[in-house]
Amino acid sequence: MPKQVKIKHIRCSRKTQPADISKRSALIEYVRAKHPHLKLKKLGEGAYATVLGSPSGKTVFKIGADDGDGAYNDIQCDAYLNYLKVVCKDQSNPFFPKIKSATVYLRGKEYAYIIEMERLTSLEDGKNHNKLGATERYLFDVLQEDESLEGMAHNVEVMLKLAPELKHNKKVTSLLMMSKKLSKLIQEWGNDMHDGNIMLRGRQLVITDPIA
DSSP, rough: OOOOEEEEEEETTTTTEEEEESSSHHHHHHHHOGGGGGEEEEEOOSSSSEEEETTOOSSEEEEEEEOSSOOOOGGOOOOOHHHHHHHHOOTTTTSSSEEEEEEEEEETTEEEEEEEEOBBBOOTTTTTTOOHHHHHHHHHHHHHHHHHHHHHHHHHHHHHHHGGGGGGGGGHHHHHHHHHHHHHHHHHHHOSTTTTTEEEETTTEEEEEOOO
């Protein structure tokens, strides 16, 4: 995986594909038609996006577009896209999801996005919580509170001062950078981290959508 992924911005008209970016259902059909061999099925759906994947696929497609009540029309206020910018610039951080491609479609003030990213394991149903070790359980609890996240960044910095040799430990430095970046985003946008937005890559916690 590259250390950075460029987010593509494509301006489209009703004569180009995807023809309709104002409805999520149209984007879902567009992705399915583009990848017929994958036999994509709906894996999850929220207020702002739908996730498609194939039964044995290693990647999924996250489709962000309106659900039919009116087009997205203020891209600057899209919390997920602001988080995605951070993620795409720091693909070496294990706490961030691995992005294969990211495309934002624009038409006038309307916009939608299609992100192909690694497939992760859910913590939402509670079945995979037993995969978490003691450290991961502590981090899982801390990540859900912005005050604790700021405290964790401070504690890691103190630890690095006391044991400077840890500056060469990738896990420690990744933890520090993640906590600093998320703390800054959460201060601006608000905390939306819970077991639906924190997933697993093996035993590694991965933050998929932390801000409201």
